[in-house]
Amino acid sequence: MFKKVLAVYLAVAVFFIGFVQSAGAAFIPSEVTLNSKVENLEKVQKFLEMKIVSQRLKDFGYSEKEIMDRLNNLDEQTLHSLALKIDELKVAGDAGLAIVLALVIIALVVLIINLTGHRVVVK
């Protein structure tokens, strides 16, 4: 009885193992396309997130020293969260006629800058 159960189990296992291998064999996964190693993804992610945050701080006028100070104080999780949300950060301007006028001018400048292929936010 045990032998029969074992034989059936092995037959089913071999069938499914063979099926899974053949199902995945002809598809080129993204890692292969990019020549990436899964074990390096974590390091690459941290490096690139630092690059994103660093560039954004630079865009907002921080000096190299200030950027390094801030980045050195960030733990991995905070860096990750910041990198995900950094493009959503905006600081509102004051109201008033002068501001409305200024915004019209800024809108025109933004339009021109956008046409040159850059992205612009108002803080």
Add this chain to the structure above:
Amino acid sequence: MILVFKYFRFFILIIACLSIFACSMPKIVVLNDPLTAEEHLQLGLSYERKGLLDEAIRHYEEASKNDARGFLLIGNLYLNQGKHDQAEENYKKAIKKDSKLADAYNNLAWLYYIKGERLDEAEDLVKKAIELEKGNQDKLKIYKDTLDKVNKLKTK
């Protein structure tokens, strides 16, 4: 002297107004893309493997502006989720953007094989991939596997 004093006061008033105005003026910040297309793809892949699919797609899309592999990786992501229509759409975009992207031909052929439809087209696609990667033995092995499977399904 009175005239100078009058203008001096006017000058100070203008400076004060400008200072106040400058404080409340919105600042224009030009955001430069900190990453290259390749880096967007790598970061997107890292996010995808962590299950952050929206973020992964955002980076793939950013990469796809300059690199057809962005569309290919979006296609792969959707294929892994079983969203065949979106996968097909993105594989086609990848091929349209870069007609030499062999992996996109193969994966689109593979998608048709999975769906069991448009098998003649799948055969043509994978043959194109084989033609494009003649010198890459590792990839050729996989492409030929796709071709075998498509042909077997056609003869059934």
